[in-house]
Amino acid sequence: MPPLGHLHMEHVLQAVGVLEAVILRSFGPEGGQVLFTRDTGQAMLSRSGTRILTALHLEHPLARMVVECVWKHSSATGDGSKTFILLLASLLRLIHAAASKESNVSHSYSSTKAAEASTARHLADKLLAFGLKELDELIATGVVPYGGCISWEDFTVEAQTPSLTNNLCVQKLLRSFFHTRCGYTHCDFSSHLTCELLSHWKFKNQLPSFSLQLVSDYFPALHTPVSGFPVRSSRLIEGQVIHRDFATPPLKTDHQPVKAVVLTGSMQPTLLSTGDVILHFSSWMESSLQGIIAKLQTLGVCVLLSAVKQSAAVLALATQAEMCLVECVSEDELSLFSQLTTGSLALSVISKTGINAVLYVHVAFQDSEERITIKPYSLTEETAYRSIAIQPIQKCVLKPGCVLSAGGLFELLLHYALLQHGHSSSVSPDLNIDASVSQLLANALLSVPQKIYSHSPHHFLDLHCCREGDKLSKVSELDLGLESVSCKYQLLLAVLQCVASLLKVDAVLPTHTALHTQSRRLTRTSWEGTEDEGED
């Protein structure tokens, strides 16, 4: 049995402190990107907190536990992983400070360390209880009045009348999202592009969630990464881009609509059945191919989209029949294609799009519903954010919710609300504990706007002033976009839960596990236990 590794407050603080130091590099308006290299050697740039944390491959069990919590939270809301770590760190520090002060006073415990730990645990439990009980109401009274409302209807209207200023909400929401993901320089551009894309994906008689889900599901097929161009050359193209070139000369007819057939297998029969003479077989095969092509021709089909590579004979016959063939189309693209063409089998122009020297097949659809394919050009491989971008809109647009200016306003407002709450509750003596808890939470929250404005203190003061004076005038000057209040509320709860569970851990038991019975004798080196944490 290996020695027990006792965990103290300091260890927890240290582990979270390390994570905080990494996260701070990419946090706030002054934060930058993080460059990753994957084990495949591929490089990637990101500012996304979840990505940074998961790429670290941490060994410390506590740190891994924190990362797990962050991951769970961000997969639920799609946002807030960096704030999570900052809040967590500042809460832990405050709890530690409070606990060490208190434990010096009490003498009932033999060890001060143990006393500290138990005080901290109690505080964390109280914080969680407070958060679950009171926070909801506090936000409703202290924060929501400062915010605005957003709903899917706003968004859809925006597409038709872009002049309405209050309907730019979704774009603002996206803007702050892109700001924290890919930096200041392109956030306006990216949010505008995403907004435009979403506004074009509308289906008749379908819930908005349906089209959002569809875009999110088929994003790889809808996205054409083109390297070597400035980011600003990204644009939307109507229709679908199939990421392959024609295997035969492109279509010449002007007939519209054009009929297309999707093939999933090889057209040429390949299996010899017993008794066939080779010569007969190959001549039969050729004539059967000719038959298929002739049949397709009578049906008026002139485009063949194939998931697999077809034989030279198929290519030659299709060329002679003036059909065009696209080989090796990915499954995703084919399924999107069939999804888009159901109901109306007709599609119009199929042309060769030269996206600057890279040739792709471009399918334009001929029905009233407009669909657009996004085709972002990019300098490097940094455009994968768009798919994640859809998630938070989905979350807050579908549940019509309150939004607030980004840039630490939520934290500041809640800070004041909590202080006020503390004052009012301290009047009644039985709720005395509550006051200290809300005070603590309020102070922890303040650390977030402090970090955001660490490079420009006067902006922080502005933010302080604006709360007293005219509501949001100063903040809107900064124009950092919008954040969803419900996401923030969930974030706070998740952090409180994480703190409570972190402080409950008192020891780490490193166990030796043999992964394979046969390899046991070979391995002298110890495998450390993977995710075993002792909980009391």
Place this chain on the structure above:
Amino acid sequence: MSRLSKKSPSVCTDMPLDNTDICSKLHLLKQILTSCFGPTGRLKQVHNNIGGHVVTTSASSVLLSSVSSSQPFINLIKTSILNHVSRFSDCGLFAAVLCLSLIEQIKKSALRESVAIRVNNYLLALCTSYLQREDCGCRVKLDFCSTQNLITLARSVISSKPACVLTEPETLHISKLAVQAFLLTVPCSSPGIVSFGRIVTVPVEGHSVLSSEVLPGLLVEMPDGLSEEDKPLNPLSVVLFSASLAGDISELGDGVIEAHPDVDTDSQILGQLLELGRQVINDEVKLFMCQKVIHPVLQQYLRSHGVIVVERLGIALMEPLTQLTGAQPVATLHTTIPPKTYGKARDLCIKHFGSKTMLHLFPLGESAICTMILCHRNQTMLNELKVVCQTAEHVLRLTLREPFALVGGGCTETNLAAYVRHKSKSEVPETASVLMCSQTEYLLGVELFCCALESAARALEHDGGSSLIDLTHAHRWMLPADAIKETMEESLGFCGCGLVQSSPSKKWTYLNTKYSDFCPSPVFKDTRVQPRVLDSFTAKLSALQVAVETANLALDVKYIIQDMN
């Protein structure tokens, strides 16, 4: 399972631009690329540690792709530049030098990265809008009525690659050929969607560069047993096969083949092939071509009936051949060949190039297919010449989209720098507040950006001379190292691009010194004076954008996580 190992933690680098190792690597990369820049640039020999092939080059595409670094930060910049080169073929070194000096300048100064990024973006937008303007001082409109500007453009590309080792007349000859070939690939009389033709390059080693030439039509390998005498009547009917005619049965796929002892499959298949040959002869086909191998018996049969047989064409020649002859590739062997798949060629003749003997096919009507025969003394120079000619073709093709060129020889860079300096001095407080920085920070950012542009212009000089800028047009001038101060005017002669001549009324200053800002006046449009050096407008504009965006990206990287698994 026994191979399962624990994931090792990633290696992290905090603030990569403060890291001395990364900084020294960036500096080294900059030195390597700067020394290659321009017509007098120094060559680099690239060879690996296991004694592989040695490459002599100064082209960014070859250099950057052969230099590999363990540092992802360096690879980030490298990939960005290579992506640009893969799209535009030109201005890769310019983009790399500008990007690296921008990073270095900003790093040396105390400017905050986030401010620098915003200022850079603002100035980039200023530059691109200036370059698109009608009265831009460094842009030349291309006139397609005369080939002179096109030849200058091609010549600038070709002369910027010293690894080709060309003399002055040779450079001119190759430039003219490049323009001639380019013009041949642009179809004249086809309405509707225009599709370009193709230049097929045939390299010939051991001949003088001046014997290189451009031929309309295509060259294919000379078939055996053909002499000058058996020339068929023209025009000839052509058939083109894409399937193998060797009599193999590889196309059948998976399955069990039971061979009957009495049946001779080979002779059956051969009989089928000969049947095909009989039909072709009945249809009076005179040229029989196949992408793959043709069975010798079928070849012999066809030849005995006066048909010229060409086999093993390869996939690369198939598309130009279908374009040239109008034939459709045939892949069915058991059915009659549809008459519409036959193509036509006007004539053919035999050409000799050194040791090579080739068959020259002429198109029936107008065709946008041409062949460029490139000759050079040895393999290395020939390879570089081939790359350069492709670059020139690409650059010329880009002019069809945007019929402009930028003046070369460093004049565009100095002109831009002077314009940015002048333009940014107006409305300083407003711009600074938009960019969320102080006025001093903004002005420092402008100075760094201009210095980076000017250092790209200075990088063209490798022989110890100094670079000057004139204070009227803001063009770049070169002062040789041995020039005497008094006779400066004479030794200057013309500016870098050859558009401005030195005169006593002009004032100059050294490029790395401070000068009071002025608005560069456009050069008086004198039709007799033509620029001597021109750069591709499209490629250079993109290179400028890529350089600044890559620098911004590099400045924005605050942390590196390397997966070690």
